Amino acid sequence: MPQQPVRIAPSILSSDFSILGEEVRRIDEGGADYIHIDVMDGHFVPNLTFGAPVVKCLRPHTKKIFDVHLMIAPVDPLIEDFAKAGSDIITAHVEAGPHLHRTLQAIKSHGVKAGVSLNPHTPIESIQHVMDMVDLILIMTVNPGFGGQSFIPLLDKIAKARAMIDATGREIDLEVDGGVNPDTAKQVIEAGADVLVAGTAVFKDGPEQYAANIKALRG
Ligand code: DX5
Numbered sequence: 001m002p003q004q005p006v007r008i009a010p011s012i013l014s015s016d017f018s019i020l021g022e023e024v025r026r027i028d029e030g031g032a033d034y035i036h037i038d039v040m041d042g043h044f045v046p047n048l049t050f051g052a053p054v055v056k057c058l059r060p061h062t063k064k065i066f067d068v069h070l071m072i073a074p075v076d077p078l079i080e081d082f083a084k085a086g087s088d089i090i091t092a093h094v095e096a097g098p099h100l101h102r103t104l105q106a107i108k109s110h111g112v113k114a115g116v117s118l119n120p121h122t123p124i125e126s127i128q129h130v131m132d133m134v135d136l137i138l139i140m141t142v143n144p145g146f147g148g149q150s151f152i153p154l155l156d157k158i159a160k161a162r163a164m165i166d167a168t169g170r171e172i173d174l175e176v177d178g179g180v181n182p183d184t185a186k187q188v189i190e191a192g193a194d195v196l197v198a199g200t201a202v203f204k205d206g207p208e209q210y211a212a213n214i215k216a217l218r219g
């Protein structure tokens with residue numbers, strides 16, 4: 001399917017963790033399309049965030065799509081917990097284990113959408129043979145682990161992913177994550193992305209600015 005309308009997925013990694021529920025309600029009201037939830041294990045990536053119980057606690061705060069980005073390895077043993085906690089999309093990394101096909105099967109077996117994420121160095125061709133299983137492709141434009149890093153301009157990779165999606169004729173989200181701000185947003189949309197993750201760019205300057213910050217990313 002061709003590029004869909006641009007959707008914005010604020011990453012709550014940049015929110016105030018002491019009032020997570022309220023932050024989620026604020027970005028919902030500010031126009032977020034997806035709520036991007038960065039799960040880090042201190043092993044696959046050098047940082048720790050939150051697990052499935054936190055996702056479950058956040059679920060009653062919004063009806064928006066929970067876009068759960070798992071930066072954990074191994075990933076398979078925790079998929080069920082995240083599905084039951086109320087995830088709508090669960091995304092696993094290509095690099096998180098040797099059996100991506102099995103991981104995607106496991107995600108789909110819980111009736112949630114399956115996403116696949118690629119670190120900056122991983123060639124887009126590595127997902128060629130699972131294209132029929134994925135609902136979302138997440139291109140990392142930073143090395144995962146932290147918010148506030150500079151955008152790595154992988155525009156050719158995004159464009160290749162766009163062409164691979166178009167060739168399937170299926171509706172697959174093309175999401176970009178890392179260093180997205182109003183300038184880089186324009187570039188990634190032009191390259192073919194249709195879901196933009198942004199932490200720093202959404203949560204900067206306080207809650208009164210969330211709606212304006214989200215709007216500024218739509219291009
Ligand atoms: C990085 C995370 C991102 C991060 C983006 O490991 O996957 O979702 O929160 O943060 P910014 O938008 O600040 O680059």
Ligand code: ZN
Nearest residue numbers: 038069177197
């Ligand atoms: Zn993320």
